[in-house]
Amino acid sequence: MYVMVVGETITATGDINGDGRVTSADATFLARYIVGQDVYLLCRYAADLNGDGNVCIADLILLSRWLAGHNVTVVRREVN
Ligand SMILES: [Ca+2]
Numbered sequence: 502m503y504v505m506v507v508g509e510t511i512t513a514t515g516d517i518n519g520d521g522r523v524t525s526a527d528a529t530f531l532a533r534y535i536v537g538q539d540v541y542l543l544c545r546y547a548a549d550l551n552g553d554g555n556v557c558i559a560d561l562i563l564l565s566r567w568l569a570g571h572n573v574t575v576v577r578r579e580v581n
């Protein structure tokens with residue numbers, strides 16, 4: 502599995518809540534962030550699944566399709 506290191510936190514693309522797995526909880530977390538609820542993104546790169554530099558509904562759609570088992574392309578970037 503590809504991981505990225507941000508400070509002392511290790512997180513993978515799609516693991517938005519940082520629990521080490523990519524699950525529907527991450528989609529819920531991302532949805533809460535997008536609608537402006539008070540959540541903190543552990544790692545912005547984990548949430549920017551399409552790699553366009555923004556965290557928005559397009560990333561949530563991509564994550565939802567990924568969780569549903571569709572073949573999706575997720576951008577994985579290394580953070581220095
Ligand atoms: Ca997770």
Ligand SMILES: [Ca+2]
Nearest residue numbers: 549551553555
């Ligand atoms: Ca994005």
